[in-house]
Amino acid sequence: MTDFAKLRTMMVDTQVRPSDVTKFPIIEAMLTVARENFVPTALRDAAYVGEHVALGNGRVALDPRVLAKMLDALDIQNDELVLDIGVGLGYSSAVIARMAQAVIAVEEDEALATDAATALADAGADNVVVETAALAAGAPQHGPYDVVVLQGAVEDVPAAILGQVKEGGRICAIFLEGPLGIARMGYKLNGDITWRLAFNATAPVLPGFEAERAFAL
Structure with missing residues (x-):
């Protein structure tokens, strides 16, 4: 019988804190x-290995170290509304729910979204709302948001997502540049993101966050 509680503590002590x-x-x-x-x-037995966990169709649950460092940079407060994009089976939203006032979790894969809603309910994360929608559309009906976080890499962030960041708010995303990736924090001031x-x-690119390809003759 796997002792998941022990593995969870080891994950924090050997992966998260050293980061x-x-x-x-x-x-x-x-x-x-x-x-x-x-x-x-x-x-399940691979849940606490220090790497991305495959969810199918090129999607992953981010490596715990990567998620933790993104959350560390975002410094989410308990009175903030968070938009969590590409949540897969909902782990990131369950973690964020313990820091934020409320979380809007967006997942476009209907099967993942359904399972995420169930897992989040089972975990008692009653301040999370799961929305089934195109990831690149976000959830403007609930915004704007104090914090936006993307659970996968991007080549480009659509204007529709940037527009859902509240003035004075922040966004964190992993930008894929060739084989390398760089997590960046964005801050919205006077309508622009810096x-x-x-x-x-690094991580797989989320659907809808690919750069437009120029056609060459």
Whole structure:
């Protein structure tokens, strides 16, 4: 019988804390949320390995270190509304729910969205609303948002998403540049987003966040 609680503690002590993530709300959330309930059943034993967990169709649950460092950079407060895009089976939203006032979780894969809603309800994350919608559309009906976070890489961030960041709010995304990726923090001031380097990371590109390709004759 796998001792998931022990694996969860090991994940935090050997992956998250050594990545210079020390904010108590993040540590507490990652020690509490049962990651094994937010990955495919066949991969439960791999839930706490320090890498992305495949969800199918090129989608992943982000490596816990990458998610933790994104959340550390975002510094989510308990009175903030968060838009979580590409949530897969909902792990990131369950973690964020323990820090934020409310989370709008967007997932375009209907099967993933249905399973995420169930897993989140089972986890008692009653301040999360799962919306089934195109990831690149976000959820403007609930916005604007204090914080927007993308659970996968991007080549480009659509204007529709940038428009859902509240004035004074922030966004974190992993920008894929060739084989390399860089997580960047964006801050909205006077209607414009200013991006700053946060840390190096990589992940599969989320559907709808690919750069437009120029056609060559």
